[in-house]
Amino acid sequence: MEGKLQIYNTLTRKKEDFIPINPPHVGLYVCGPTVYGDPHLGHARPAITFDLLFRYLKNRGYKVRYVRNITDVGHLENDADSGDDKIGKKARLEELEPMEVVQYYTNRYHDAMKLLNVLPPSIEPHASGHIIEQIDLVKKIQDAGFAYESQGSIYFDVEAYNRKYPYGKLSGRILDDLQANTRELDGQSEKRNSFDFALWKKAQPEHIMRWPSPWSDGFPGWHLECSAMSTKYLGEKFDIHGGGMDLMFPHHECEIAQSTAALGHDSVNYWMHNNMLTINGQKMGKSLGNFITLEELFNGSHKLLEQAYGPMTIRFFTLQAHYRSTLDFSNEALQAAEKGLQRLLTAANTLSKLKASDVSTVNVDELETGVFDALNDDLNSPIAISVLFDWVRNINSIYDGKEKISAADLERLSSIFNTTVFEILGLRDDSIAGDTKSNLTADLINMLLNIRMQAKANKDFATSDKIRDELNKIGVIVKDRKDGFDWEIA
Template identity: 75%
Template sequence: MKLSIYNTLTRRKEEFKAITPPNVGLYVCGPTVYGDPHLGHARPAITFDLLFRLLKHLDYKVRYVRNITDVGHLENDADEGEDKIAKKARLDQLEPMEIVQHYTIRYHDAMNMLNVLPPSIEPRASGHIIEQIELVKRILDNGFAYESNGSIYFDVETYHNKHSYGKLSGRVIEDMMSSNRVLDGQDEKRNGIDFALWKKAAPEHIMRWPSPWSVGFPGWHLECSAMSTKYLGEPFDIHGGGMDLLFPHHECEIAQSVAANGKEAVRYWMHNNMITINGQKMGKSLGNFITLEELFTGKHKLLDQAYSPMTIRFFILQAHYRSTLDFSNEALQAAEKGLGRLMAASRMLSKVKPSKSSSVNVDELRDKAFAALCDDLNSPIAIATLFDWVRIINSLAEGKEQITQPDLDELTSLFNSLMFDILGLTDEQTAGSKHAELTGKLIELLLEMRMQAKANKDYAKSDQIRDQLTELGVTVRDRKDGFDWEI
């Protein structure tokens, strides 16, 4: 199941073009909306936003579905405890859908700040109860589930005897069964590894719907199987999510689809790895849980400063999506500086003067960057290639390299397309802000005054302006015909 997805997709591009609609179906497990979005939410959102952007750039028609979990996700994976949203609603004395609406808006606001594109469709679990009930009926009819006191459980052992449970995660069912023994009469399940398809609601349970078996609610794993196939068909192309969902969530999805329809619903699985903080897994109990708002404002005890949304996005893109990403202030500060260098190079392109000949080959940027992105979404290599061209762009601006006008136009379009359209970065210094525009004009005015001081041989005044700008975080570079600057 560990495939180089892009090489595979590239080879099958003509085949995918025959699938209409869509050419590529992409489903990603979205958030369970019962708390403020945090750093852990940012990584899958940015990872699959990059995938979405790249596929569209490669002329695929993409239908991107990302769900909202607003019912059925209990406090642990053993089908026990209170529904997380219902618990939050009870504690805050609100309706569950008030909780869902509040935190969905918060999530969308954070995604907008991170420049994450909205999906094509964003279904909610509570809006697809009928589809989930119908899926349970098919699994029951095919003999892979059983009823117990009004709840319906998936019979993992029966399924495994005919198919293979654990193929995605590599888990061995015998080991799982031995560690999940349930004493007779002490549980509704026949086996500890069985999972809920439908749960009968306790009297105090707030969210509940009628079904053929009981008034209750669907199991957590069921929603993705029902909604992904409703909007993308069977089979669809790519299913993504965090590594923490590989087992049991995605393993259960595979079992449900095969049990209901006799075939797997997904061609390729993609899992982004986790974010750790100073080597530890992020969690509220460890005191290292950081929300995105805290990152953007700097209001957390582990933060040395505030970090912009684009710094967070660039920090995440600098690591391969399948590698563990360790958060630290030092890493974020390095990302902030690296992002600044890329943005300065993008702005520098407008100051490059064309020549009659070219000493640089723009095709090398295209070939290396897209070879990396099309090899299992290798954003670190693509970014490293962009940094190689930062040096070249600076040499072009200084006149040490030459480039023709057509090549300069192509370089400008390609460099900015990679940064802004595919990597999804934005230039926060010049992103339409009137304040940023005013700041830039004031800096230009001061630097013009500095040039005049140098022309008058008033070097003390010239140095004073430069030193004061440096103290304010403005880097000034003198050129033969003027100056360049960046914040």
Template identity: 75%
Template sequence: METTKISLYNTLTRRKEEFEPLTPGRVGMYVCGPTVYGDPHLGHARPAVTFDLLFRYLRSLGYKVRYVRNITDVGHLEHDADQGEDKIAKKARLEQLEPMEVAHYYTERYHRAMDELNVLSPSIEPHASGHIIEQIEFVKRILDAGFAYESNGSIYFDVEAYNRKHDYGRLSGRNLDDILTNTRELDGQSDKRRSFDFALWKKASPEHIMRWPSPWSDGFPGWHMECSAMSTKYLGERFDIHGGGMDLMFPHHECEIAQSTAALGHDSAKYWVHNNMITINGQKMGKSLGNFITLEELFTGSHKLLAQAYSPMTIRFFVLQAHYRSTLDFSNEALQAAEKGLDRLMKGVETLAKIGSAAASTVDPAELERRCAAAMADDLNSPMVISALFDWVRIINQLADGQQTLAADDLERLRATVHRYVFDVLGLKDEKAAGAQGGRDLVTPLVNLLLDQRMKAKADRDWATSDRIRDELTAIGIRVKDRKDGYDWELE
């Protein structure tokens, strides 16, 4: 295993820290997955790609990673963490389906979208509904520790009691006065002692569909409880990394830290890693704003805000072009730029495969490895990896033109480095390659056929035909590059 020193920004301590797993050579990572009551959307893409990048990178260094990503199929209420109708139950009622029918349908939709984005499956993908017993036992531990109370069949976390011994708000930087000031008073909160207390177990109303027996009532677990119960079940009471979107920092992750600390007597996750949000033309994504775009709409170009369809790898490359902790603003212009950048990179990979070796090297491929390794070790700096790869695409083109040379060993080293970072770490794939999306690539052979005809025309000194083929390809967005030994092309 490589001994690379990695730094990760720990949201809990608000600084970059050297990553040291609790168990040498092994990493336990828990990431909050989707609530499955609707089609996967653009907001799902960023955490999925971010933590897939981390998963791939750690594995590339030789770590054995147990990656747990949950599925929320119960307990996520419509209006508030403690009030309102369960989102999946509401969908089931409106569509006259069983709640688990809804959950299964949208879980499968999510999986298909993740496959399109080339996101690896996690090691374990537990469902909240399959771990009710573990959640009940976790609530019992919190009650026994004196940090929760029963009220009319529901169990609430006593934030004030917890705060006297621990520090509630340390992840998000909030204090109880701020929370109290900004907490909405909602109908039905009279069961709580204080408005900022949160539900660990909710007694189900008579019309509530999803319900299970417990020592306190027939009901269901609070939204925050599933992650505490399932992360410790599969990763132990102490594990390495807990991840998710920045929108989950408060209240979800704050409450999760409080629950776990109350039950266990100590922190569970050593590093908290959060990706930032995707905005659309500078606005937060939301259905009410009309800018809520599903991944299927992106792939087909069927949303009114889209100028065209964008391939899954364009979306993945777009996400990776920004550091995971920075805000990422979606626009057609940004995605079109990502599409061109991805095509340029894949053309470089294709050109590299065709280059022959020379007697001596005029460039050092170790420089690319050093730059990529340093960037990834510096808090997953994927934009700097991409920048280094683009610099070497230019050198690869010089190699193809004979302006630079590589000896056989150095050529193989360059190919291995490019493959590692483009495909293994960044997780990109060549969508033009035959079968990349389960079908045939018709564009590449047709363009190559035309360019072969152009080469023949040039050999016959038929400059009119040669120029016409080049100009017509340019008109449809294909730029032709003449080489000493043939040609190359890329999308503009």
């Protein structure tokens, strides 16, 4: 399908035609999780958003190097420069090595991503595995005159940087406002200005995650890792950097400053940010009692949940909202998404049962144009899904004999519909996804319905009705057809 892909660039605040630096190769970097706790709803949205981008770029024929980092050092509790390291604190509380904590929660994150059908990235670097690269980057920034040493720590000099380059161009923060509104935090007197941020922190005696450096035994600042690792794997200039809107300031703003200070230019052509999610209209937070892990969603154990919701329901619900809009989770919305997903998957299954005619009374071009025009428009997945639902009606009409479709058009319809649903949107029919138990259940239902057909042929309507009614009681909806039967789970 032809057509230009447009991406909303947060840096320029407008949609722009996507033009790769070195086509057909595309460099994509996305900020991954800090692995100190169970994966939660906040992890799901960026993972699904940029999985959609990854899948769609590949569908358009690009060769994508997708780098998604793991933050396992340097992310402190309060901000980039104060408090305890989140992983170090967890390790002390549980009397574990920090890398035991990292491995456990990284495994948990990967398990959740598999359930959500999120493709693994091309490269998944860890911050702790790139200390040398981060030290080298600090040296470059220091040599360029945009960093200073203080009591064994290295800080980025925002004021000096702002005299040569505009600080705050991504988030719209103005340095004068930062100077007026940023308070001096305890333990930050070693900074020249409160808005300066740490590139390297000298480790206090109790700090268990530390490495040798030219300045002190310490650890890198949180912002530094992404600049170092994106440059290492994607080069000094790459195509797309993604992440949640909550990372725009200070994390991504500091990334731009670091890269520009070290290299003389920003590294990123397109900045993409997914919007935040809310729970019943409120921001998710442990203090509000609405912090929901993905495991709680999948098993329905959280007090706010009326039922369990499958991973594909969560994925489909997320894709029903544009990635730049706020996403509000509620039981009503999730239940509606569950029904919508089943309707879409049932239509995909019905496609395989359609019979071709000599002519077509439907125009498959409308499906192709509608879906790809939507996705080319800054990944407008809700519009693409609405086009698919329009074609669910057409598929059902063809199946019922109200519309006709030629063999060539049926082949195109099946290809476009299935490619969009399963390969681009990344949905999956979990009821038949290689589950032996589910397949056995389907075989048993089909066997019963074949017995029912034989009973009807023998005019044994009592047995026929009993099989149908008993199946209905356990949630199997039976649909009689001229040439047989169909069924679905309610």
